[in-house]
Amino acid sequence: MNKIIKIGTRDSELALWQAKTVQAALEKLGHESELVPVKSSGDLNLDQPLYEMGITGIFTKTLDVAMIKGDIDIAVHSMKDVPTALPKGIVEAAVMKRANFKDILVHKGLDFLEAEGTIATGSLRRKAQWLNKYPEHKVVDLRGNVNTRMNKLEENSWNGAIFAAAGLERIDLKPDNFINLDWMIPAPAQGAMLVVAMEKDDFCRDALNALNHSKTKIAVHIEREFLKKLEGGCTAPIGALATVKDEIVHFKGALFSIDGKQKFEMEKEVAVEEVEGFGSRCAEEILDNGGRELMLEFKKVMKK
Structure with missing residues (x-):
């Protein structure tokens, strides 16, 4: 029996783009689906750095709960946001082909690189690597979805902010004033999308299995x-x-x-x-x- 697959997603522009990409792939295979946007606690609290909130999977937990309750059938995530241990009963159903895995610096001019400067990022990984290369610089916290963070960069006097290239490219928000940070090692699974389903849901798992990209799956599992x-x-x-x-x-x-x-x-x-x-x-x-x-x-x- 066929069924309409309820796709859970965060409600940011990027998250919706990702969910619609999965929806289009499923529909190409003949499956019906609908999007169910959900706000995560990571999106609701923008005043506190992520690492201070002390919650693993802050961007995925709300969707996990919705899936366990049966409000959604599957959930689409940026794989780098997903904890390495999934909740009991939830499994990986598809790892989509990886996009650009690089970090980029969106800047207001590059003269500051050889002097004092201020960079914005909400990621400890990016902060640590930036300070390793530019110890004289200051790094400030930057939270919110990619649209919010781009706006905050414009509104503040920071010299630049670090973004995942894939996120900006997916919603056509990548500006001309950027440089690739080829020296920066990305987050594990950066640029990859993960679709999860309930372990006992054979219908959804079978449907999603066709979306797996083998090379991406090997790479991100190692990371x-x-x-x-x-x-x-x-x-x-x-x-x-x-x-x-x-x-x-x-x-x-x-x-x-x-x-x-x-x-x-x-x-x-x-x-x-x-x-x-x-x-x-x-x-x-x-x-x-x-x-x-x-x-x-x-x-x-x-x-x-």
Whole structure:
């Protein structure tokens, strides 16, 4: 029996774009669906930095609850916002093809790079990497959806703000005054979209299985395994990027102190058929080379 698939999504322009992309893909396969927009607590509280709110999966929790209650059948997320451990009964149903994974700097001129400057970002990972490269700069908190953050950049005297390229590209908001931060390691699964469903919902899981992109799925699972082994939540200063080419996976991962003064980085390659446990092994290398002590310090700071 066919059914109308209720697609849960945050109600920002970007989240709706992502949900509509999944909706179009499902309809192409012959499935009927409807969008069910939901506000998350991460969207409602814009005055407090994410890491201070102390909630794992702050942008996904509301949709998780709606799915468990049966208000929606599936949910579409930016995969980088999804905790490495999903709630009981909820499973990955599709990993969509990855878009641009890079971070970019939207700026008001680049003279400040060689002098004092102020950069805005709500991400500890971006903050730590920026301060690692530009220790003389100041980094201020910036919250809200991409439209809100772009407006705040215009309204303030900051020199620039850091964004995920994919988010701006998807809703045609990427301005001319940007530079690619090729040196910045992205968040695990940045640029990828994840669709989740209830484990017992065979209909939706079967429907979504056709949307999986195998190379993206391999890459983001390695990155998220790396993150999980380091025991960092979505807000920890951890970067990870895996790319798959000619059946070889190239991985680069790093852990930073919040102030950017400490950096533990590694790079490795592995054959695709040997990826099982690869992310964990890479994380172990970071932990064994000083990262373990840094993660303990980080957790103490987060508990305060």
